[in-house]
Each structure stands twice: as C-alpha cells, then as structure tokens.
Amino acid sequence: MITKLNPLIRKFYLTGLSEVLWQHWLKGFAELLPCSSMGVAVVEKDVEFPLLLCSHGSLPGEARANLSAFIQRVDEGEGCARRHGQGGWFYDTSTPYGLWLWLDEGLWGSPELELLWPHLCQWSKVLYGHGRERQYLLMPTHTAAIVCSPDGLIRFCNPDAERLIGDEECLPESWMPQLKEVVAGGQSHWVTRAGNGGEFQILVHPPQEQEVLVLVRQPEQGRIFSAEYFMSLYDLSPKEALVAVELAQGHLPQQIAQRLYLGESTVRTHIRKILQKSGSRNLNQLMVRMHVGLNGLEWSGLHRRREMLDAQAQ
Numbered sequence: 001m002i003t004k005l006n007p008l009i010r011k012f013y014l015t016g017l018s019e020v021l022w023q024h025w026l027k028g029f030a031e032l033l034p035c036s037s038m039g040v041a042v043v044e045k046d047v048e049f050p051l052l053l054c055s056h057g058s059l060p061g062e063a064r065a066n067l068s069a070f071i072q073r074v075d076e077g078e079g080c081a082r083r084h085g086q087g088g089w090f091y092d093t094s095t096p097y098g099l100w101l102w103l104d105e106g107l108w109g110s111p112e113l114e115l116l117w118p119h120l121c122q123w124s125k126v127l128y129g130h131g132r133e134r135q136y137l138l139m140p141t142h143t144a145a146i147v148c149s150p151d152g153l154i155r156f157c158n159p160d161a162e163r164l165i166g167d168e169e170c171l172p173e174s175w176m177p178q179l180k181e182v183v184a185g186g187q188s189h190w191v192t193r194a195g196n197g198g199e200f201q202i203l204v205h206p207p208q209e210q211e212v213l214v215l216v217r218q219p220e221q222g223r224i225f226s227a228e229y230f231m232s233l234y235d236l237s238p239k240e241a242l243v244a245v246e247l248a249q250g251h252l253p254q255q256i257a258q259r260l261y262l263g264e265s266t267v268r269t270h271i272r273k274i275l276q277k278s279g280s281r282n283l284n285q286l287m288v289r290m291h292v293g294l295n296g297l298e299w300s301g302l303h304r305r306r307e308m309l310d311a312q313a314q
Contacts, residue, residue: 004032005112007232009119013126014233014289017042021279022054024235030056033112039063039102043071050100063087063102074098081121083108090120097124144216145288150183150207152176164200164216171214178204179212188250192219203250205287213284225249225290234277243270247283248290 008028015021022040030038039055050067066087073080079093086105091098099120107113144160152171165172171179174194182188182204190201198218205213225248227241236244246256253271257264271283280286 005115008032009116010233012116012119012123017051018279019052019054022052024277024279026054026056028235033103033107033110035104035107037063037102037104039067039100041067041070041100043067043074043098043100045074045077045096045098051097055102059102066102067100070098070100088120090123092121092124095124099123146171146214146216147211147284148179148214150179150210150212152179155211161216175202175204175214178202179214182206183212187255188252190217190250205250205284206252208282208284211284213287215287234274236274236277240270240273240277243267244274244290247271247274247286 008025011021011025011028015025022042026038026040035056037055037057037059039053039059041050041053043050048071050071053067063086066085069084070087070089070091073089074091077093078091080089080091082089086102086108088101088103088108089098090100101120103113144164145158146154146161146165147156148154148171152175154165154169154171157165172193178191178193183206188203188205190203192199193202194200200216201219203215205215225245227238227245230236230241230244230248231238234244242260243256246259251259253267254264256262257267260267274280275282275286278286278289280289
C-alpha cells in the first residue's frame with residue numbers, strides 16, 4: 001500500500017495551483033481508491049469562488065453545498081483540519097489557501113487516508129512557504145532561480161536568488177558572458193562564476209519566449225536525477241524519462257539527440273510529452289520544477305521582481 005501511495009504523496013506537493021496537475025493526481029488517487037465520486041478544490045480567503053475545482057465522476061449537489069460551507073469557513077478565518085460529512089476541510093490560518101477533498105463516506109476511515117491525512121493538513125503551508133524567509137540555499141536540494149531578459153534585466157526570481165543578488169536589477173557582471181554565449185546559440189552547461197559572497201555555479205538555459213532562465217547553486221549542491229525519479233513523478237515513459245534527465249542536466253535537444261542516439265525530431269516529441277505531463281508551459285518552467293524544490297518536491301516560488309522589492313519595503 002505504501003509503495004503505491006508514496007508516488008501520489010510526492011505528486012500531491014507538486015500540484016500547486018495547476019488544474020492539470022490536480023486532475024492527474026485525482027485520477028491516480030481514484031485508481032488507488034475506487035470511488036463513485038471524488039473531488040478536490042483549492043480556495044483562497046476573501047475569494048468567492050474556488051481557485052480550481054477538479055472531479056473524478058460527477059459531484060452531487062450536496063458536494064457543492066459542502067464546498068460552499070467550507071469557503072465560508074475560510075472567509076471567516078477559522079482554521080480547520082477535519083471531516084465535514086463526506087468533505088475534508090483543511091485550512092491553516094497562517095496561509096491564505098484552503099484545501100477541500102470530497103470522497104465516498106467509507107473511504108475516510110481507510111488506511112490510505114490515515115497516511116495521507118498529515119499531508120492534507122500541511123499542503124497549504126508548503127504551497128505558501130515558498131514566499132517565506134528560509135535559508136533554502138544552505139540545503140543541498142535547493143537552487144536559486146532567476147528569469148531575465150536576453151540582455152540580463154531581472155524579471156522574476158525566487159527568495160534564494162533575492163538573497164544572492166540583493167537589490168540589483170540586472171545579473172551580476174561576472175555572469176553576463178555566459179548569458180551572452182547561450183543567447184547567441186552556445187551550449188548550456190553549469191559553469192563556476194563569482195557572485196555575492198563567493199563562487200557559485202550557474203546554468204543559463206536557452207531563451208524561451210524572450211525569457212532566459214538562470215539557475216544558481218553552490219558548488220556542492222549538485223543534484224543527481226534518475227530516469228526512475230521522473231517516471232514516478234510525472235508518469236513518463238522510460239524514453240521520456242531519459243530525455244527528462246538530459247534536460248535536467250542542461251542539455252539542448254540537439255545535444256540530447258546525439259547523446260541518446262535519437263533523431264532530433266523524436267527528442268522534441270518526447271519533450272512535448274514531458275511538458276504536457278508535468279503541466280509546464282515551456283522548458284524554462286520545466287527546469288524550475290526540476291531544480292527548485294523542498295526535499296525533492298519541486299515547485300517554483302518565482303515572484304515578479306518589483307513585487308518582491310515592494311513587499312520588502314513595506
């Protein structure tokens with residue numbers, strides 16, 4: 001049972017506010033625990049309607065009424081982690097998000113739900129935690145992420161990057177040669193560059209829609225990805241998972257084709273499938289999901305640069 005549930009728990013923390021990922025998770029959950037109707041919703045305090053609502057099977061009218069009552073509970077700022085009829089209500093007042101889960105009555109007492117319960121309780125804190133002040137960069141599984149323009153103007157970054165670059169509006173001067181090389185069509189790979197307070201390794205990913213992703217890590221922060229890891233995380237086929245490993249290492253499609261002895265068109269087909277299954281809009285977003293995480297549970301936490309500076313000034 002634990003072997004089957006663990007991949008679902010890993011994916012549970014990846015869902016974020018993506019309807020596609022929640023629907024995939026709900027499908028896998030329904031395969032583990034067959035149910036006549038199953039639903040999940042994410043709500044936000046002071047927002048009248050759910051941010052997202054996914055279901056497996058049709059939800060009865062009583063489920064909608066149950067969800068409305070939960071939304072009211074969240075709006076009133078009353079924390080909860082309990083069953084209410086067939087609905088599970090999970091809201092921690094330290095976050096703006098609430099999680100609602102609808103299941104058949106008999107499933108709430110199952111061993112699977114007992115194991116899942118603590119994760120249901122803390123999901124919103126993990127989702128909201130990416131905006132908190134934590135020393136992520138000191139942990140071996142964390143990476144700073146910056147999205148900039150092709151000329152180095154910073155547009156988005158996560159808290160780790162914010163601590164590294166301070167109030168700078170552009171990438172550090174020592175990083176610019178690597179940015180220019182990759183933007184001009186050069187290879188993408190980890191290189192060591194000087195930065196605030198020491199040396200860091202940076203990976204400049206090729207531009208996507210006029211945006212360039214720059215990942216930053218400390219020299220000892222290298223992560224090892226396996227095909228099995230991506231297969232369990234995103235339901236990839238073995239070949240797709242091999243391509244995912246190559247992408248995580250910073251290789252371009254043409255490089256991957258050479259390394260795996262595949263046609264470039266085949267590699268790009270696999271990449272499209274990976275983007276679809278991971279719920280990623282483009283390769284930049286996929287790279288953030290792969291490299292920025294909490295104990296192996298990847299979510300981005302990218303914020304608009306100006307919004308972050310304004311929040312700090314208040």
